Amino acid sequence: MSQVIVITSGKGGVGKTTTSANVGTALALSGRQVVLVDADIGLRNLDVVMGLENRIVYDLVDVVEGRCRLRQALIKDKRFDGLFLLPAAQTRDKSAVSPEQMKKLTDSLKEEFDYVILDCPAGIEQGFKNAIAGADRALVVTTPEVSAVRDADRIIGLLESHGISNTQLIINRVRMNMVKRGDMMAMEDVVEILAIDLIGVVPDDENIVVSTNKGEPAAAEANSLAGKAFRNIAERVEGKEIPFLDLQADSNFVGRLKKVFGFGH
Amino acid sequence: MGEENLVVFKGTAEGIMVLLDENADFEEIMDNFKQKLEQSKAFFKGSKVTMRFKGRSLNRQQQDRLLMLLANQNVINISFVHAFETESSEQEDNHLAWVKEQLDSQYASLSHFHYGIVRSGHHVDYQGNVIVLGDVNPGGLVTAGGNVIVLGALKGKAHAGLNLKNDKPFIVAYTMHPIQIGIKNSIAQSPNGEFICGTTTNCPQIAYLHDEQIYVDQIDFKTLNHMLK
Structure with missing residues (x-):
């Protein structure tokens, strides 16, 4: 049963595109047929993050306006079996497509793929409405900041009013040491406010910046903690029960020793 | 000018309905109304009726002037003048429907x-x-x-x-x-x-x-x- 999943947040810069790229990659790694759709028309990024920018010939707007067939616009990621990208147009804006057209597009993608992952633009305007038009479920990305949580709350309300109730939460860029000091909202606080199911917590990881710039999804890197978190999210998307990562794991030797002897928390 | 049609009397089950032209000048309507009353002297003779105004919204002053006119005439014996309408009847129906809907709904309490x-x-x-x-x-x-x-x-x-x-x-x-x-x-x-x-x-x-x-x-x-x- 294939699914259309929209990845959204309301606020910009919390990691929607990174999450889309990594969750999509992780799903493809576990053998699924996945297409990543960049719904951020005019401000496309997903192709850059995936390192596929130089292979774009046709884009989403070309498909919608009938200048090419859907197949022609899909870019196959040669590194990962079963992973495709449908890029957004860069020279147009959000008004170039309508929610009805997006619904039609996702419906036809659904026939060929197990997962259609939509990278939603920031905001609640036309771009958002386009992105959620054909979605079966949503992953709401937030960071543990008051402003991001506030926007996520608004987005969850809007998703509900559009009839998307299968909504789960990803908390991105968690810095455990700051949480411990009480300088950052704890995961529990975020979940308490938003009152939806948590599907993943991604630690703040410098390597993400590096891999994003290189166009190589971190989910494919075996020893990246954030990559591991994204792979876990992908498994939970598939309905598997995976315990949450222990982000409190101290990386130094003394910390690990303390833990072994029960002095940890 | 078709002045005759500025004011129209209509007999209804509950009395006389007076339809006032919506667009004409109010003074013309007053004159026309006076004329119409004189003309129908024979028709109304001796009967007791209730009267309702319809067709245009009237401000307070205009309402008073109409009532004065009715009070100072000796043509019709008016027993009751219905309240002036400020809304069109369609709106009134909508309003009633809304009230009914509210009473039927789960929010019947306050x-x-x-x-x-x-x-x-x-x-x-x-x-x-x-x-x-x-x-x-x-x-x-x-x-x-x-x-x-x-x-x-x-x-x-x-x-x-x-x-x-x-x-x-x-x-x-x-x-x-x-x-x-x-x-x-x-x-x-x-x-x-x-x-x-x-x-x-x-x-x-x-x-x-x-x-x-x-x-x-x-x-x-x-x-x-x-x-x-």
Whole structure:
């Protein structure tokens, strides 16, 4: 049963595109047929993050306006079996497509793929409405900041009013040491406010910046903690029960020793 | 000019209906009305009727002038003049339908129940009381003509008693951490961003108005006495 999943947040810069790229990659790694759709028309990024920018010939707007067939616009990621990208147009804006057209597009993608992952633009305007038009479920990305949580709350309300109730939460860029000091909202606080199911917590990881710039999804890197978190999210998307990562794991030797002897928390 | 049609008499089951032209000058209508009355002297002779005006909305002064005209004529013996209509009858029907619908609906009482969380950007408004079965999140707004009761945490904004006739409106919440609360014409916000409500946080709090001041306290005998004083 294939699914259309929209990845959204309301606020910009919390990691929607990174999450889309990594969750999509992780799903493809576990053998699924996945297409990543960049719904951020005019401000496309997903192709850059995936390192596929130089292979774009046709884009989403070309498909919608009938200048090419859907197949022609899909870019196959040669590194990962079963992973495709449908890029957004860069020279147009959000008004170039309508929610009805997006619904039609996702419906036809659904026939060929197990997962259609939509990278939603920031905001609640036309771009958002386009992105959620054909979605079966949503992953709401937030960071543990008051402003991001506030926007996520608004987005969850809007998703509900559009009839998307299968909504789960990803908390991105968690810095455990700051949480411990009480300088950052704890995961529990975020979940308490938003009152939806948590599907993943991604630690703040410098390597993400590096891999994003290189166009190589971190989910494919075996020893990246954030990559591991994204792979876990992908498994939970598939309905598997995976315990949450222990982000409190101290990386130094003394910390690990303390833990072994029960002095940890 | 077709002046004859500015005023039309119509016999109905409940009396005479007078249709006034919607667009013509009011003075012309008055003249035409006077003429029409004279003309129909024979017809109305000796009968007692009720009269209803229809067709155009009249301001207070125009209504008075029409009534004066009726009072000073000796053509018709008018027993009753229906209230002037300010709305068209279609609107009236809509209004009646709305009232009926409200009475049939689950909100027949003066309370509106909101099921679930009031999220950021969401506005729950009702003329009566509002009961939220869930939290009111930061950025959410609840306004009520009467009281607001939040069976959860109030972390957004709430305004009670917008219907100023309401006596002693209040806001109750299990956890009172509003960004802002308003009761009637008073608005309060906490100096440090959050209300600090007593030492216990697990008992419901009530916000009420006393001498134009908003008080927040836990619900007990003393508080209620103070509120009702």
